[in-house]
Amino acid sequence: MSDFRLKVFNSVAQHLSFTKAAGELFITQPAVTKHIRELEQQYGTRLFERKGNAVFLTPAGELLKRYAGQILHLYQEAAFELSTLQSKHSGILRLGASTTIGQYLIAPLLAKYYEKFPQIELSLLNGNTEMIENAVLSHAIDLGVVEGKKHHSGIKYVDFMDDELVAVVHSNSKLAPLEEISIEQLTQIPLVLRERGSGTLEVIESALKEHNLKLSSLQIIMHLGGTESIKSFLEHANCMAFLSIRSIQKELITGQLKLIKVKDLVLLRKFWLIHLQGQPEAMAESFMRFAFREYSRK
Structure with a gap:
């Protein structure tokens, strides 16, 4: 139903890469170039500029990117509703x-x-x-x-969708009076973290690398296999944990848990839908x- 050229454009605009767009859409790079060229001829303007190996959106490309996202979303809505009727x-x-x-x-x-x-x-x-x-x-x-x-x-x-990990302590903890700590102070605080193989630990490890730190630099007293286990542990220990902001909404409202800001430590992540290639x-x-x-x- 949707104009495939628009889908190609949107992929290049998102990745700023003809190669990545080709891989995502399972077509060749020359095919990507052909579709973009046809769109540029249709609209009578350039949509991308190349500087060396880098690709940039032109002002016209920026404008089309905004509308392309909306159009493709509407295509998706229509396809879903039609499939609901037919199946x-x-x-x-x-x-x-x-x-x-x-x-x-x-x-x-x-x-x-x-x-x-x-x-x-x-x-x-x-x-x-x-x-x-x-x-x-x-x-x-x-x-x-x-x-x-x-x-x-x-x-x-x-x-x-997007998610954020935040540092939390129990409101009865000796750490509760803290409002903000530095990266250096973080290395001195007892921590309870998720187990190896968890996405949460992966994000923390990646963020620490940006500050030339490893997990071994932290005072990890325990790894636990679930958020609820960590919440329960915090209730009985003077420790800090990193949890998804989505997982602690009730505890923040009731005042059971308190957020502690770790200066310059950004723990943003994505949630992904995954299936076989x-x-x-x-x-x-x-x-x-x-x-x-x-x-x-x-």
Whole structure:
């Protein structure tokens, strides 16, 4: 339904790379160049400029990028609604979600999906990011939602939504009077963190590298396998933890947990929808459209 040239343009505009766009769309780089050239001829203006190996959007390209996103989203909406009319949507959909997402994000989405498609039998596997990626690779699940990106060559990663990790302590902790600490102070504070293989730990490790620090530089007293376990541990220990802001909303409202700012430490991450490389199964693709549709409304 959608103009493929517009999809090609949007991919190049997002990545600022003809090569990455070709890889994402499973076409050749000359084909990408051809589609962009045809768009430029259609609109009578250049959309990209090249400076050496770098690619930049022109003012016209910036303008088209804004509209392309809106147009492609409308195409997606229309395709989803039409497929809903044409199909009974019955069968089994095997999903997997990493721990944080499974506990705090996916349940409301599954409830809405079941309400719209009660004929579909849903199953959900929970585990850390590494476990969910392995489940996709072994065909144990059709679609996963994870909080880390391991770059497995056999997996397609689709940007779903943003998240932030924050430093927290229990309000009764001796650390609670703190408002802001430096990176150097962080290395002196007892920490309880997620286990190896979790997307949360991966993000922390990556952020520390930007400050020439390793996990071994921190005073990690324990690794635990879930957010709820960490919350419970904090209640009984003078420790700090890094948790998803989405996972502690209730505790922040009730005052059980307190945020501590770590100066110059940015812990932003993506949540990803993952499936095997290539076109996802029809039911998995339908769920992806539904998920994007629901969260674009928020």
